[in-house]
Amino acid sequence: MIMHAGEILQRRGLLTSEQLQQSRNGDASAIVENAVTLGYVSARDALSAIADEVGLDFVDLRTTETDLSALEGFPQKLIYRHSLFPIGWQDGCLRVATPDPFDLYPLDEACAATGKTVTPVIAERAEISRLVKKHLGVGSETVEGLVAAAGDDDVELLEGIETDGSELSEMAQEASVVRLVNEILIEAVDSRASDIHIESQSDGLVIRYRIDGILHPQPVPPEINRFQAAIISRLKIMARLNIAEKRLPQDGRIKLRVHGREVDIRLSVIPMIHGEGLVMRVLDKSSMKFDLQGLGMSAEIYNRFRELIRMPHGIILVTGPTGSGKTTTLYSSLLEIRSPENKIITTEDPVEYQLDGINQIQVHTKIGLTFAASLRSILRHDPDIVLVGEIRDLETAENATQASLTGHLVFSTLHTNDAAGAYTRMVDMGVEPFLVAGTVEAVMAQRLLRRLCIHCKEAYHPERDELPKDFPYDDLQGKPLYRSVGCRECRNVGYSGRLGIYELMVTSEAIRELAQNRASSWDIRRVAVTEGMRTLRMDAWDKATAGVTSIDEVLRVTKGEAL
Secondary structure: OOHHHHHHHHHOOOOOHHHHHHHHOOOHHHHHHHHHHOOOOOHHHHHHHHHHHHOOOEOOOOOOOOOHHHHOOOOHHHHHHHOOEEEEEEOOEEEEEEOOOOOOHHHHHHHHHHOOOEEEEEOOHHHHHHHHHHHHOOOHHHHOOOOOHHHHHHEEEOOOOOOOOOHHHHHHOOHHHHHHHHHHHHHHHHOOOOEEEEEEEOOEEEEEEEEOOEEEEEOOOHHHHHHHHHHHHHHHHHOOOOOOOOOOOEEEEEEEEEOOEEEEEEEEEEEEOOEEEEEEEEEEHHHOOOOHHHOOOOHHHHHHHHHHOOOOOEEEEEEOOOOOOHHHHHHHHHHHHOOOOOOEEEEEOOOOOOOOOOEEEEOEHHHOEOHHHHHHHHHHHOOOEEEEOOOOOHHHHHHHHHHHHOOOEEEEEEOOOOOOHHHHHHHHHOOOHHHHHHHEEEEEEEEEEEEEOOOOOEEEOOOHHHOOOOOOHHHOOOOOEEEOOOOOOOOOOOEEEEEEEEEEEEOOHHHHHHHHOOOOHHHHHHHHHHOOOOOHHHHHHHHHHOOOOOHHHHHHHOOOOOO
């Protein structure tokens, strides 16, 4: 009977006899899954063909309404062990989604347990799994203790861990807790999350993932609250932190391999009123690409920036809030100009990604290895190009200006709202205005916009009065704008991925004079715009008119400017 699934696909022309043979792969019960994994057929096409053959309905669970009342009294072990999920009622019968209509025993068990007539419908296993996470919570199967320990192989710690033998430590090492934490990490990586927030609230544990810059709450089963202390302790053990210390903030790092991909996680723990709060920055090395041309810069800004990063000396600053892509821009710039003829040294806190051919230093403030101290030592190693992770204080700023004056090209970041603010910020730190004017060659301000999902974005033609006053309506020339909709490909968000918007201010003679005279950032900005600088808002409107992002996204990320 199991062989019948493969024969159906072959008869329908979806598999060749050779592909069918390879899909068996010693496991006849997983023939459809093997064929999908090998790329011979999509899960949707395979299951649709099987459903048609056996006379069952194929349902797309992304677009099908789920009646949660059907879950009442349904055995959860059938959900977790056999990927069954009750989706509603029809003519008094319980409709149950299954990825395998030939596995009849769990369907019979569901019928016996509920006392209802069960009507099976066919759905993709991944969609059933999504429903489980959505309605029963991330890691819910672990809470129920229904997943075999063999699943732990999905997450592999790349560094050994140490335990102190305490009761809390032992509880954190229990198989169910380990599996639960792994589920949280796997779901974050699969969702492309940049951060995981685990927050202790008065009513229990709250888990949120930051995806494309927006926080998304994750449903979790109420029973997870019993594991709160164990979950936090497990993560602290993985990061080699002191699990007994619950009064002071702690920072650590976890190195993992998830689904064969190396992932670095930076963990920060802060004591809160209702318990410890954790934030984890997820650095997925395999998904990160440092390509200056692919960051979303316009051709004009890209060509000008390429010239600037090849200057023999001076300071180039990248500004923007946390999470605006500054590090990605700087890394991409270094890789663009990396060559055997020049020596590049960086000092960072922390080193987020290791780059071949570039010497990187990890700052350790507790032992005195600050940005300023490391920068002094770096200059004795005869570098051509220096990257300072961030200019935070006067000493670092002065060392950076001295490095540029002695013939080095210095890259760094500042936290300012726009490019013009970088000059005044350095002067406010205490750097002499003539040094700022003489060393800063350019400032790049940036933000990240979410990209519209290419599968579901919707075209429309708005009237002029429906758009913000500063929108360049004449640039449309009859072309449509696009807005978000939401589909299965983008998890119904309407956006997938991000791109940068940029504001490049090159230090002209007029700007140098203003900076030396302690002019306000407003005056500097106005002069730069009259000289042709395109602001963040202008660049964002260009992305919207090109159909890459939406008006709503531009309004969310940028503010209107009256110049």
